[in-house]
Amino acid sequence: MPNTSARPKHGRRTRRRRREDPARNELVSSSLESAQQCLFSQDYGTAFVHYLLVLNLAPEFKDFATESFRFTLFKWAEELDSVGRIQDLFNCYEQALELFPTDEVILNNMGEHLFRMGFRDEAAGYFHKALKRRPDYPEARENFYRVANWLVERWHFLMLNDHGRNRKYQQAIQKAVQSGCNTVLDIGTGTGILGMCAKQAGAAEVYACELSKTMYELACEVVAANGMDSSIKILHMKSLEMEVPRDIPHRVSLVVTETVDAGLFGEGIIESLIHAWHHLLLPPQALMTQSEQSATGRVIPAGATVFGMALECVEIRRHHRLCVSEVGSLSMAAAGELRSPVSCSSEPHDSMEPYTTERLSRLPGGYKPLTEPFTALSIDFNNVQELEGLSSREVQQVRLPVTQEGKLDALAVWFQLHLDEESSISTGPQEDTCWEQAIYPVHNAKGFVLKPQDELIVEVSCLDAYLRLCSVAVVRDGHEIRLDKCQDLHYSENPISHANQEAELCSALACLQTDQNQTKDFCMVECSEMALLNNQDYHQSFCRALVKLISQLKLKCQNREQGAGVGSDLADPVNSTDRSDLLYVLDVSEGFSLLSLIAASQGQVKAYSSVEKNKQQEVLKRLAHSNNIPEQHLEFWLNYMDDEQGMLQRPSREELWSAIILDCIETCGLIRQKLMEKASLARCLLEEGGRIFPERIVVYGKLVESNTLLLESAVQGQEPTLGFNIAPFINQFTVPVHVFLDFSTLDCNHLSESVELFVLDLMDTNANYSNREVKVQATSAGRITAIPFWYHIYLDQEISVSTLSQNSHWKQAAIVLQQPLEVQAGDWVRLAVKIHKSTISISAYVDCVPGPMEY
Template sequence: RVGTQEVAGVCLPKSVQFFSPTHTSAGSEETVEPYTTEKLSRISGGYVPLTGPCQLMTVDFNDLQELKSLATRKPWKLSLPVTEGGILDAIVVWFVLHLDDEHTLSTSPSEETCWEQAVYPVQGLLDYSVKTGDTVMMEVCCQDCYLKIQKISFLPSECQMDFSDRDETLSLGNEAELCNALAGLQTTSKQDGNSQVCVLESTEIALLNNVPYHECFKAAMGNVVLSLHPSKDLQSMDVDGHGSAINHQESQNKSSLDETPDPLYILDVSEGFSILPIIAGKLGPVRAYSSVEKEQHQAALNIISEANHFPKETLEFWLSHLEDESVVLQRPKSDKLWSIIILDVIETSGLIQQEVMEKAAISRCLLHSGGKIFPQYVLVYGMLVESESLLLESAVQGTEPTLGFNIAPFINQFKVPVRVYLDLSTLPCLPLSKPAELLRLDLMNPLLNDSSREVKVHICESGQVTAIPFWYHIHLDEDHSLNTSDVSSHWKQAAVVLDEPIQVKVGDELVLDVQHHKSNISITVKR
């Protein structure tokens, strides 16, 4: 969920309610997976169990009648006592499969297993803080053959009552006590009739929560705006995000006496939901164009824009101006050029976006004198590691795991050379070298690009090299950069897994042959 009310000076009003796709209200007819999946043991920052585990349900696969009745079974309620205080972020579910009376398979977070756990994000509560003694309540059902957990709420410890020794008929005093308890119940907040629901993918929510990302873009864009409009006009803009409609009215009255500068044109063609155009709109006299496609996202951006007292012409949606939506990169007007073009260079998965260098070549032709492409260049970094986990998850290792059957030669023909969506901060691995710069991708100056390069890497720890994780330093300009391997980053990392591990010892030197072709990176290792 979105955990901030302000991003780089832009206020996110409460009238916009952000939800993930897994959010479904009780009784919803939508057949959408009501959960996502995560490997809890590799969650960045770890996790804290707030309650003990409990059994949600039992299914007997030998009972045909029970299987048929699952989908029609009425929802049932469940209560769990809070054993440790914290923030209620999600309900996590796993299974224990009884193959027979003696053999079981468990997907529990505490087990070494190839399975992930099902995660039901908790959304829409008035408050997410729970303390020891509170009770978390939920409703469970098997609608559409999905296990659904809905109507999640919690009852504070001071509002709980013990009716075990009382008559069924409540006295007036007990009724008052019950009303107080219900008043303290932290139930899911109902959607305001005037609010705009905005459904974002988990990657988009992670991006919106990435404060350093937005602050970095704000500073870099501010430099460009200042260099192209080094006038007093910028002083009247609400640069710090604390202005009001009155300030804007005053600035408009004041500027009407002077000659109004031509606005700078800024285009954001990054993927998915982005508030960068609104951040740009707070930096000076600009016309910011967003490339978001979904009407729901456009409506949310309009509300955010209005809440930040923007003139209507400050934010526009670029696709509505295009006759051919397949040709996104073109002039803002026949006689105008862009001052800033924001491109998505790195996918959240850790790979380079397809055709990004081709887009950069077109963008360079559409820039105003002094204009910039963001980012201006990207440096690729990597290091050598020993990771049994990556090895076991990338290819079948011999015949022992398959009980002597020689399956590996066939299955391993279909293995992928690069693993994606990795989190280096939690990946079980032993670094065998220090990080090294592998490549430079320059979007502003193609003469500085590397399409291939040999990099010498010194071994600082003995072991066997099984993989080469890589990540990026994204340089918006010379002063502002983002590291995609930072713990706070919304980006994940990728890794090339070697076909055969290489045994090394301290002091050895390996040569990495790095190739970049059509947005794909390949790395081979030579002694």
């Protein structure tokens, strides 16, 4: 018998064959058969469990079962999503990724679910992994481009391209470190640039924190690439959660941060600095004894001064107030109070944002200052008592002399950020910086015209650590007219007598009561939806196209019934009870839409609306009643989606819809995802002669040279930013499609005429193509850096609306070329245009062979 304790020889071994396990094989076989049977019976949950068992016990089946497993996972995930079992859904994906950790399809789908749930950081990670696995995977590329705009916002690129701003921060940090601030915390580090400035200046210890997972990982890469990963500690957490000594060993002597938004306090700088002074920073110099002066704390920036100005601006007005009395022949008198989500008042509403942001210098139509700029507030970030007392400050009233006549549409706000006693950064509308301005739309002075010699009274407060500005009154001829009590103000030019003052008081009290009711019952619509309501051309075009179609279908119906010898009750649609007399229109527009109501107003039409919110449905019902539209001719079809017993009642005839209205273009300027799939489904649901609105979309574009688009799309130049290697890392998040453009105000040189790039036919699938080449002749010499594009939306062969029109609620988009293209006047440029699903891509080449335009 061999010596079993002897060591084996280190020779070549034969590979041990896996022992066959009959019980295991039988279980795998039966589970695989059960999975397929469950798939056939659409029991996706049980099928998924069987596949998990099979693939865990027998990994050799992975290649064979990949497609079936994916299909099962996606179907089961859809069911879990529909019933709100979100945790179970993500558990299933995690189990699937344990089996297929590099499957780009599963990774992409996981990302889509996360994005829909609002987890953008996590979604981006999955899209990025899918793209790394398969760089030519179009679905993952499209998703990553869309989410990258959320994760690494365009201002990051603008900020890093803003050399003046970067140098000022660098100099202020260098001065502070050299004066003795030897330990530094960078709050909201972003790319890590301010923390690296501190280390470069000689700080002994540098810490940084970042809440965004994407930016945290990016900062770690940047710091490591610059050889500082061993000397800068980056934490993935909010500064409010940091503690000494758990997260950093001791208090620091300097906090650097730029956690400020256009309204200064919107990113929580007050709360984070109060916490830092109490828990992370050494006490300020004012609280130190003479012997302790060498170890004091300070903040960069040291403080800020906020400025404001009243203005008139049609562009702001149409996004925040209803400015029309009719929408597509519908009287809006019964709509009640419609508000955008942005409204500042002395009594904040939880559902409202106090301000929005705009770059005033780029607003279409411009703006008119109605007052001189005024100082709204000053704050010292190195005074903790001042920071703590901000929210309890008394409401300040500022009286502003009116300098020009105009309608009061908004208050605009900007600030000067004082880095130290010598250096500052301004975010004013005339400055060439990466900053926008904060806009406080005025809702409570609808149509009120300010005049020179008037004084506008503005209240400034910080009740909840948000800066709030509210126009409350106008002083005219020595009398105060309250703006916060009445919605529609009419003011007599004559001096107010005692009797008139009493009448005005009674009127004000009546308005106050009305205002209280309206505040309680107002209906909120998004800013883009408000702009859409104000777009009369759009609704009139839809109205004309619907009237034409409905007239054609009514005539066809009459001829069909007369030919069959059947009497009809077409003359009295209100009293008609025969469902075959009705035409059916489905509006699947996103958000608040009146198109279903416009269709129902034509008579003999039953319209189905996609409006979901209860208050918005109530508005449509009131408008239907006031415009004499029978109640039974308007339905909200999404109300029935969760009710199996209350599914849509279909007409008796086999064909369903006379018209289906699709929402084709996103407000940002992109084609809606899965538009062509929706159009294919819609075509199958139309009655004979029915139509999809719109029936055709034509994409137009133009060659331009725009340094602005380059600066907003990537870090430019070969030189490192302040000597740091940042560009290669953040430019990973460069996307070729720039959205939310106002082409009319874009700073650019036009290098060609407009040209038709692509056509999407929603009614005729055979007319569509996936790629196209177009030749464009350059009209001027320059560098082609981008191709802005927009759409002509054809409701029928004759009626169209353009997303480029001045009163459009849509913005435009642009393809930004990776490498600018030099052209001379007369050169022909060949554009290779592709559309995959809903994503447009364009490549540009100078054509060596002259030729005509190709269509």
